[in-house]
Amino acid sequence: xxxxxxxxxxxxxxxxxxxxxxxxxxxxxxxxxxxxxxxxxxxxxxxxxxxxxxxxxxxxxxxxxxxxxxxxxxxxxxxxxxxxxxxxxxxxxxxxxxxxxxxxxxxxxxxxxxxxxxxxxxxxxxxxxxxxxxxxxxxxxxxxxxxxxxxxxxxxxxxxxxxxxxxxxxxxxxxxxxxxxxxxxx
Amino acid sequence: xxxxxxxxxxxxxxxxxxxxxxxxxxxxxxxxxxxxxxxxxxxxxxxxxxxxxxxxxxxxxxxxxxxxxxxxxxxxxxxxxxxxxxxxxxxxxxxxxxxxxxxxxxxxxxxxxxxxxxxxxxxxxxxxxxxxxxxxxxxxxxxxxxxxxxxxxxxxxxxxxxxxxxxxxxxxxxxxxxxxxxxxxx
DNA sequence: ATATAATGATTGACTAATCAGTCAATACTT
DNA sequence: AAGTATTGACTGATTAGTCAATCATTATAT
Numbered sequence: 001x002x003x004x005x006x007x008x009x010x011x012x013x014x015x016x017x018x019x020x021x022x023x024x025x026x027x028x029x030x031x032x033x034x035x036x037x038x039x040x041x042x043x044x045x046x047x048x049x050x051x052x053x054x055x056x057x058x059x060x061x062x063x064x065x066x067x068x069x070x071x072x073x074x075x076x077x078x079x080x081x082x083x084x085x086x087x088x089x090x091x092x093x094x095x096x097x098x099x100x101x102x103x104x105x106x107x108x109x110x111x112x113x114x115x116x117x118x119x120x121x122x123x124x125x126x127x128x129x130x131x132x133x134x135x136x137x138x139x140x141x142x143x144x145x146x147x148x149x150x151x152x153x154x155x156x157x158x159x160x161x162x163x164x165x166x167x168x169x170x171x172x173x174x175x176x177x178x179x180x181x182x183x184x185x186x
Numbered sequence: 187x188x189x190x191x192x193x194x195x196x197x198x199x200x201x202x203x204x205x206x207x208x209x210x211x212x213x214x215x216x217x218x219x220x221x222x223x224x225x226x227x228x229x230x231x232x233x234x235x236x237x238x239x240x241x242x243x244x245x246x247x248x249x250x251x252x253x254x255x256x257x258x259x260x261x262x263x264x265x266x267x268x269x270x271x272x273x274x275x276x277x278x279x280x281x282x283x284x285x286x287x288x289x290x291x292x293x294x295x296x297x298x299x300x301x302x303x304x305x306x307x308x309x310x311x312x313x314x315x316x317x318x319x320x321x322x323x324x325x326x327x328x329x330x331x332x333x334x335x336x337x338x339x340x341x342x343x344x345x346x347x348x349x350x351x352x353x354x355x356x357x358x359x360x361x362x363x364x365x366x367x368x369x370x371x372x
Numbered sequence: 373a374t375a376t377a378a379t380g381a382t383t384g385a386c387t388a389a390t391c392a393g394t395c396a397a398t399a400c401t402t
Numbered sequence: 403a404a405g406t407a408t409t410g411a412c413t414g415a416t417t418a419g420t421c422a423a424t425c426a427t428t429a430t431a432t
Binding site: 016 | 207
């Protein structure tokens with residue numbers, strides 16, 4: 001694990017526990033076991049670190065989902081796989097997922113270039129639009145459907161983590177709630 | 187408008203724009219047009235101010251919703267009225283609503299006494315439980331249903347504010363999406 | 373009615389602590 | 403020996419919170 005990674009995971013932990021400004025860069029360096037100055041070698045400013053963290057973990061999630069998405073399954077199966085793998089990633093990486101949520105509702109989200117945000121959303125929007133054209137999903141704005149789906153994921157995540165369900169029970173709940181979601185939008 | 191209210195609205199504005207720790211208490215006092223020390227007369231610490239703000243606005247929302255809820259309508263009508271009035275409140279008070287969301291995903295949420303959180307949620311949970319017993323809503327954990335509903339409200343809010351829809355178009359979208367939500371959980 | 377006292381609200385200069393970020397010195401690699 | 407990565411003491415700026423002094427308001431006494 002190189003110093004950059006040490007800094008990233010220390011920062012993740014402290015930001016989620018104490019908030020962005022509630023975490024001093026010196027505390028991050030300490031937690032990472034590196035010197036104060038080293039942090040600024042890898043990230044020019046604290047803001048740059050925070051934004052880099054968001055892009056880093058969001059990319060990790062996007063990559064995980066696309067790696068788990070079958071190439072030529074039908075649309076329902078594709079969307080289902082994407083929803084479920086997002087959720088599994090969130091359950092396995094609660095701190096990273098909470099960081100993303102915290103970032104989304106913070107003023108920092110405005111500092112991320114629109115290009116980067118679009119690039120992560122575009123493929124999903126395209127898939128939804130395709131499903132709407134084929135008459136699978138109800139005719140409605142694609143970005144509303146996207147919002148409904150992503151919020152459902154967040155919702156499942158909150159539920160699954162608040163109760164301490166067994167893996168089997170988790171899967172069962174996720175399956176039923178996905179079918180409910182699917183019924184809603186089709 | 188007394189000083190306490192001036193401080194509250196100044197704090198709301200700055201916290202939403204700059205984050206909790208990104209906002210200095212001196213800036214809040216300045217924005218409110220009161221002296222530094224006056225802020226600490228009304229709120230012993232900055233943390234106390236932040237938490238008081240959350241409870242204040244959450245109460246405002248809860249009160250608004252319950253004021254708009256008909257006494258003896260049927261369950262669907264009751265829940266529908268609650269969802270719609272939450273949403274209208276959010277649209278009319280975007281800064282307050284964003285503050286609540288920002289607070290929810292921040293570490294401060296852990297500092298709010300469980301009693302206070304429960305008191306706001308309980309009546310809604312009771313209503314959902316009643317609907318489940320009567321076989322109106324599908325048999326599933328009441329708190330999951332509650333999560334699904336509140337997240338849907340957040341989702342509508344994001345959609346309605348991202349597009350700049352006319353009031354009429356807003357109502358139309360909200361009506362259809364509520365029916366979708368209702369179909370999903372019943 | 374007027375003066376005086378008492379109470380409480382408000383002020384802003386102040387402090388000790390903390391912060392992000394720098395940089396000259398040091399350690400490690402090639 | 404040259405180049406690169408790392409260090410941590412340091413700085414100027416900013417922070418939350420304090421407090422003695424001032425101001426406003428109301429109550430009491432003459």
